[in-house]
Amino acid sequence: xxxxxxxxxxxxxxxxxxALIVAGAFVCGFLGFNADSTMSGHSVxxxxxxxxxxxxxxxxRAVTDFYTEQLEGKGFAVSDVKYVDELSTGxxxxxxxxxxxxxxxxxxxxxRNAIDGANISGVDSSTITVSYHVTENKPYTEYIxxxxxxxxxxxxxxxxxxxxxxxxxxxxAAFIAGIHDVLLTLAVVALVRIPSGTYLxxxxxxxxxxxAALNMFLFGRMRADLRxxxxxxxxxxxxxxxxxxxxxxxxxxxxxCAAAVFAVLxxxxxxxxxxxxxxxxxxxxxxxxxxxxxxxxxxxxxxxxKSTGDAMAAKRKARxxxxxxxxxxxxxxxxxxxxxxxx
Amino acid sequence: MGKKRSVALIVLMxxxxxxxxxxxxxxxxxxxxxxxxxxxxxxVDLGSDLGTSYTAVYYxxxxxxxxxxxxxxxxxxxxxxTETTKDDIxxxxxxxxxxxxxxxTRDYLNDEDDTVTDSFQQEFDAAVRALEARxxxxxxxxxxxxxQDDYSIRVTLPDISGQENxxxxxxxxxxxxxxxxxxxxxxxxSKNVVLRGDAxxxxxxxVVYMGEDTxxxxxxxxxxxxxxxxxxxxxxxxxxxxxxxxxxxxxxxxLYVYMGQDVLLQMTVSGPTDQPTIYISGGFDTFSEAExxxxxxxxxxxxxxxxxxxxxxxxxxxxxxxxxxxxxxxxAVAFGVLSLAMIVFALVRYKGMGLAHMFAYLGFAxxxxxxxxxIEGIVINIAGVLAIVxxxxxxxxxxxxxxxxxxxxxxxxxTLSASIKAGYKKSLALTIDVHxxxxxxxxxxxxxxxxxxxxxxxxxxxxIVxxxxxxLGVTRFCLYVLLAQPKNKIAFCNLKREEVEEDx
Numbered sequence: 001x002x003x004x005x006x007x008x009x010x011x012x013x014x015x016x017x018x019a020l021i022v023a024g025a026f027v028c029g030f031l032g033f034n035a036d037s038t039m040s041g042h043s044v045x046x047x048x049x050x051x052x053x054x055x056x057x058x059x060x061r062a063v064t065d066f067y068t069e070q071l072e073g074k075g076f077a078v079s080d081v082k083y084v085d086e087l088s089t090g091x092x093x094x095x096x097x098x099x100x101x102x103x104x105x106x107x108x109x110x111x112r113n114a115i116d117g118a119n120i121s122g123v124d125s126s127t128i129t130v131s132y133h134v135t136e137n138k139p140y141t142e143y144i145x146x147x148x149x150x151x152x153x154x155x156x157x158x159x160x161x162x163x164x165x166x167x168x169x170x171x172x173a174a175f176i177a178g179i180h181d182v183l184l185t186l187a188v189v190a191l192v193r194i195p196s197g198t199y200l201x202x203x204x205x206x207x208x209x210x211x212a213a214l215n216m217f218l219f220g221r222m223r224a225d226l227r228x229x230x231x232x233x234x235x236x237x238x239x240x241x242x243x244x245x246x247x248x249x250x251x252x253x254x255x256x257c258a259a260a261v262f263a264v265l266x267x268x269x270x271x272x273x274x275x276x277x278x279x280x281x282x283x284x285x286x287x288x289x290x291x292x293x294x295x296x297x298x299x300x301x302x303x304x305x306k307s308t309g310d311a312m313a314a315k316r317k318a319r320x321x322x323x324x325x326x327x328x329x330x331x332x333x334x335x336x337x338x339x340x341x342x343x
Numbered sequence: 344m345g346k347k348r349s350v351a352l353i354v355l356m357x358x359x360x361x362x363x364x365x366x367x368x369x370x371x372x373x374x375x376x377x378x379x380x381x382x383x384x385x386x387v388d389l390g391s392d393l394g395t396s397y398t399a400v401y402y403x404x405x406x407x408x409x410x411x412x413x414x415x416x417x418x419x420x421x422x423x424x425t426e427t428t429k430d431d432i433x434x435x436x437x438x439x440x441x442x443x444x445x446x447x448t449r450d451y452l453n454d455e456d457d458t459v460t461d462s463f464q465q466e467f468d469a470a471v472r473a474l475e476a477r478x479x480x481x482x483x484x485x486x487x488x489x490x491q492d493d494y495s496i497r498v499t500l501p502d503i504s505g506q507e508n509x510x511x512x513x514x515x516x517x518x519x520x521x522x523x524x525x526x527x528x529x530x531x532x533s534k535n536v537v538l539r540g541d542a543x544x545x546x547x548x549x550v551v552y553m554g555e556d557t558x559x560x561x562x563x564x565x566x567x568x569x570x571x572x573x574x575x576x577x578x579x580x581x582x583x584x585x586x587x588x589x590x591x592x593x594x595x596x597x598l599y600v601y602m603g604q605d606v607l608l609q610m611t612v613s614g615p616t617d618q619p620t621i622y623i624s625g626g627f628d629t630f631s632e633a634e635x636x637x638x639x640x641x642x643x644x645x646x647x648x649x650x651x652x653x654x655x656x657x658x659x660x661x662x663x664x665x666x667x668x669x670x671x672x673x674x675a676v677a678f679g680v681l682s683l684a685m686i687v688f689a690l691v692r693y694k695g696m697g698l699a700h701m702f703a704y705l706g707f708a709x710x711x712x713x714x715x716x717x718i719e720g721i722v723i724n725i726a727g728v729l730a731i732v733x734x735x736x737x738x739x740x741x742x743x744x745x746x747x748x749x750x751x752x753x754x755x756x757x758t759l760s761a762s763i764k765a766g767y768k769k770s771l772a773l774t775i776d777v778h779x780x781x782x783x784x785x786x787x788x789x790x791x792x793x794x795x796x797x798x799x800x801x802x803x804x805x806x807i808v809x810x811x812x813x814x815l816g817v818t819r820f821c822l823y824v825l826l827a828q829p830k831n832k833i834a835f836c837n838l839k840r841e842e843v844e845e846d847x
Contacts, residue, residue, distance in 0.1 A: 046444075048410065084398060084660035088510070092660070102443070131409040133444035135491045142479065143794050150791035154784040161780050198485065198795055199392070202726030205796065209733055209784060209803075213777050217744070220773030250747070254740030257685065261732045264677040273667025275392075276725065283729055 006237065010300035017184055017297070024187020033200065034193040042079075045071060045096045045103070045111070048129040051122065052083075053090025059120060064094060066118045070111055076100035103132050140198055147201045151208055155179055158212050162219060169305040170219045174212070177298040181211035184293075185286045194285075195278045203279065207286035210258070214251050214294035221247045222302075236307035244299035255291045259284060349827035356821070360705050367712040368679070383716040384675060389664075390484040390724030390798070391501040393671040396662045399513040401474070401496040403467060404653040405448035412439060412446040443492035459494070469650035470519065471496055473642045477516050480638040481631070484722040484798040496654070499662060501722060506631035510659050515635050517654040520603020522643035524573070526580055526596055529606050537576045537598065540643060544569030548640040550633040553624050559633040560624040561608060563600075563640070574617035581614050602643060603651070607636055666725055674728050678735075682708065685739060693746050694837035695829065699821035700742045703813040707738055710809045715802065726799035734806025737781070741814040745770040753838045759826075762838075767819055778811040 047067055049055070055063075060083070068078050080097040103111075112130040115123055155178040163171025185207040189196055225231050225243035234242070262283040269277030344352075367383045374380050388394075402408065407415075415435040422432035439446035440457050451463040459467075474496055475488045484501055491497040498513070522540030527533070538544055546564045553560040565573055580596050600608040600623070610623045627633040642648040664670055686704065689697035711731060715721050723731075749766030757765060785807060788800035829835035 082663050084662050086658060086660050088659070105441070129410050129413065131444050133492050135489045135497060136493075140794070143792075143796075147788075147792045147796050150788045150796070153791065154787050157783055157787070158780060161776070161783075165776055199725050201796060202729050202799055205726075205788065205799065206729050206733055209781060212780055212784060213737060213740075216777045216780060217740070217773065220776060224769075250740065250744050253743045254736055257736035257739045258732055260684075261678060261681050261735075262729075264681060265674055265728075268673045268677055269667070269670075271667075272670050272673055273665070276666045276670050279666075279725055 006300075007304065009296065010304055013297045013300055017180055020191065021183045021187045024183075024190040028186070028190040033190055034195045042097050042135050043099065043102070044133045044135065045076070045098050045108075046131045046133055047094040047096070047111075048091065048131070049093065049123070050091050050127050052092025053085060055122075059123065060094075062118070062120045063115070063123055066115065066120065067094060067096060067111070070114055071096055071098060074100075074103070074107060074111075102134070108132060143198065144201070147205075151182060151205070154208060154212075155182075162216065166216075166219045166223050169302060169309055170222070172305055173298050173302040174215045174219065176301055177215050177293050178208055178211045180297060181207045181286070181289050181293050184289045185282070188285050188289065189282050194281055195275070196282060197275065197279075199279050200282055203282035203286050206258075206283055207290055210255075210287060210290035211293060214254065214290050215298050217250055217254070218244060218247045218294050218298060219302075221250070236310050237303045240299050240303040240306060244295070248295060251291060251294050255287050259287045262287065344824060344827040346827055349824050352824045353828075356702060356824075360702065360709065363709040363713070364705065367709055367716075368675075383712050387712075387716045388505070388722045389502065389671055390722050390727070390795070391499060391662070391664065392485060392666040392725045393664050393674070393723065393728075395502050395664065396499050397502065397504075397509045397513075397659055398497060398499040398662050399656040399659045400491060401470075401498065401517055401654040401656040402445070403463075403470065403494065404655070405451055406494050407439065407446050409444060409446070412441075415439075442494060445492045445495055447494060463652075466650055466652040467494060469648060470652050470654060473519075473648040473650055474498060474516060476642045476645070476648045477635075477638040479793075480641065481634055482793055482797060484724045484727075485795050496656075498656070501724075503631060506629045507635065510657070512631075512635055513656045513659050515639060517656045518602040518605045518607070518639050519650050519652055519654060520601075520605075521649065521651075522607075522640060523601050524576070525599050525601055528597070528599065529604075534601060537580065538569070538572050540600070540640070542566075542644050542646065544572055545640075545644050547644065548637045550630055550637055551622055552630075553622065557624045557626075559627040559630055560622055561627075561633055561637055561640070562620050562622050564620050570617065570619050573621070574615055577612050577617075578615035581612060600640075602639060603653075607639065670725070671723075674725075678728075678732070682735070689739075689742075692837070695825055695832075695835040696746050696749070696822060696837070699818050699825055700739075700746075702821040703742065703818040704735075704738060706817050707735065707809050707813045711806060714805050721801055722798050723802065724795055724798060726795050727802040730799045730803040730806055734803065734810045737777075737807065738810040738813055741770065741774050741777070741810070742818055744774070745814065745818070749836075750838060753833075759832050759836065759838065763819075763822065767815075771815070774811070774814055778807055778814075782807045782811075 045067075047063070049063070052060075064081055068081065071078055076096075076098040077100060078096050078098055082095045082097070083092060084095060085092040108130045112128055113125050115128050116125050155175055158178050159171045159175035161171075162174040182204050185204055186200075189200060189203070222240065222243040225246065226239055231239040231242065262280045266277045266280035266284065269275070269280060369380070369382050371379060371381050371385060412435060415438075419432050419434055423429055435446075437449070439448055440452055447459065451459050453460055471488070471490060478486050478488055478498060478500070483503070486501065487497075487499045489497045489499075498516075500509070500512075503509070503512075522545075523534070523536045524538040524540065525534040525536055527535045544566055546566050546569075548561055548563045551560050551562045552558075577598075580598075581594060595611050595613045598610050598612050599606050600610075608623045608625050610621070625633060625636060627636075667673075682704065686697075686701045689700045689704075691697070693700065711734075715723055715727075745767055748769045749762050752765040752769070753759065753762035782804060785800045785803040788796050789804065792800060826832050826835070
């Protein structure tokens with residue numbers, strides 16, 4: 001029997017997944033997701049410049065570097081710098097996202113006057129104002145709630161479609177895998193504390209879509225394979241394992257295409273903005289989870305469902321005295337095979 | 344297919360694809376001194392994560408910025424230096440107290456501990472809820488409503504300046520006070536309230552398209568009481584104009600819909616109006632403009648989001664993309680480079696079939712770019728990028744599946760054309776099944792989800808439809824056309840027949 005589809009493997013997969021999901025739920029419940037810069041409340045030291053609209057790139061860079069150094073010298077950690085430009089007047093601001101104690105008026109005044117010593121052409125304390133702001137993000141309750149409802153309905157429809165078009169047991173396995181993949185993706189993101197914002201839901205949706213696509217690909221091939229005479233003669237687990245092995249290449253082709261783009265964007269994010277990297281790492285996790293699910297988890301779940309189903313069908317037929325074939329196996333030997341599988 | 348016809352079709356497809364790719368992705372350049380070529384990709388509407396966004400900070404009346412406080416302080420110091428103006432200017436430190444980055448008038452503070460009064464806190468909380476509801480109702484791809492310094496509200500929106508003037512949008516969203524109908528114009532301070540716009544009288548408002556000449560308008564739905572009250576009011580107003588002469592003939596009057604002191608809408612009423620819904624043409628050129636007013640009206644009806652606090656959000660700023668300055672460009676370049684690598688791999692691995700895949704993939708890419716750049720209302724954010732990558736991977740995966748089936752069929756000893764036919768037949772059911780399920784999931788997201796996911800689902804639906812069309816139709820058609828050319832069709836498709844050992 002194929003080791004990857006064995007009951008022991010299913011048990012190990014389930015334990016690992018359940019442990020990760022429960023741990024992720026606890027971490028999420030107590031600490032929440034690690035909010036990225038788009039979602040977290042933050043403190044900003046705002047340097048307003050009345051001539052911002054006329055500054056060239058070199059000046060903007062020089063002012064940015066100067067104040068980053070000044071803020072770090074005063075004990076702040078600068079996590080991000082954004083530029084805001086007033087639409088009508090050309091007045092603009094440098095927004096330094098910082099962590100640290102709220103500065104006093106004296107510190108803000110010091111920061112303002114410090115620019116006079118920077119010798120940056122055209123920039124001095126008469127054009128600059130320094131202020132400090134604390135921002136608290138509002139929760140996106142409705143967005144999360146409606147996304148959850150959409151995902152739940154999608155999983156039920158996936159189950160119904162696969163159960164009707166393929167086999168009932170495949171529908172159950174696709175349903176379990178869909179829930180498993182989305183929860184596991186979110187749990188891993190929560191556990192490894194990847195900074196995330198509202199776009200994390202996009203990564204979770206990709207996990208659901210990948211789960212649907214890869215598992216249907218798996219079951220589509222399996223449906224055709226299980227009709228062949230060769231596989232009809234095999235015990236359920238072996239037939240499922242053999243078919244799953246044949247789907248491996250297709251699943252990996254699909255996953256590699258998506259993962260390559262996500263990986264490149266994750267690397268690019270290191271240079272343009274870390275939020276992009278974090279999201280792409282989330283998307284890569286969703287690809288990894290879906291591939292793991294399609295290659296190991298779902299075949300193991302379906303093999304269990306199929307062997308139980310075959311055994312029950314065989315028992316029913318044996319009781320009714322029917323001596324024909326049940327699920328491709330001899331009616332009397334099927335329960336014994338199921339028992340052997342269990343061992 | 345004849346060779347000449349095949350050549351003609353290949354040339355035609357290549358020219359059309361090259362032309363479309365050129366207008367889709369070529370970087371901007373000047374055609375002459377005044378005219379500039381701009382690619383389709385550069386006119387794609389981007390969310391605030393990939394493109395410029397707009398932000399405004401709403402300060403309640405009595406809450407001022409540090410800059411404003413510094414200006415008051417400077418004026419006070421200057422006034423102190425002159426004997427004649429010494430007593431005219433009051434000390435700002437007596438008027439305002441600092442709280443984080445803002446200064447709050449002492450009228451809103453408790454005397455004993457400088458905390459804000461309950462009434463101000465309640466009004467401010469209602470204002471925050473109202474702004475959340477108003478901006479939320481616009482279903483923007485990504486926006487944020489944040490409380491800054493505890494007593495000001497910072498709102499960030501994606502660039503929708505193509506649909507609506509951003510400064511006007513931020514100003515309209517800040518309207519406060521009660522909603523009412525009046526026949527008094529805005530020049531008169533005291534307004535005659537004809538009908539209160541509360542939940543007893545109005546059940547909701549919506550956007551309606553009123554034809555090419557009128558543009559978008561607003562439908563206001565009355566409750567039964569509201570309908571009766573509006574009918575009574577319009578009967579009285581339109582007939583009362585002639586009461587002095589004893590005539591009962593009706594005349595036209597102008598009714599205004601006010602929010603506090605601001606006019607939201609105005610309409611001409613020519614007689615008694617007894618109907619459950621009234622339609623007001625606000626002269627809105629775009630859906631978005633009308634939607635803004637609808638959001639304001641709907642939030643005023645709800646007690647939880649009605650507020651009287653005056654908000655000043657007149658200063659609007661542009662903000663750099665939250666994912667980084669060039670995130671959109673880098674995403675496009677990365678996608679292009681990896682697409683090129685994938686095409687090269689397909690050509691090496693599948694040769695002729697890879698060429699057919701290349702045509703299909705480029706067709707998919709061009710169709711996606713045309714749709715996301717030309718269809719109004721599609722906004723690409725980073726979740727949309729994930730959707731594009733997913734649908735492109737779907738196309739590649741199912742083309743690879745079809746090619747592997749063709750190879751498997753060919754290996755069984757069938758002819759090439761029979762193998763292609765059988766291979767595609769074998770792939771057909773699963774390809775359709777997967778695309779249907781994915782499309783249904785995307786449609787569910789479209790109808791149920793909001794914000795980022797709503798826009799992602801639009802891109803996803805387009806991507807899935809194009810992926811299905813390209814996998815089942817375009818690739819096969821291209822393969823059919825390409826196969827008319829080579830002498831050795833089997834080698835052209837990089838197919839090998841397995842050698843079968845002869846039975847002894």
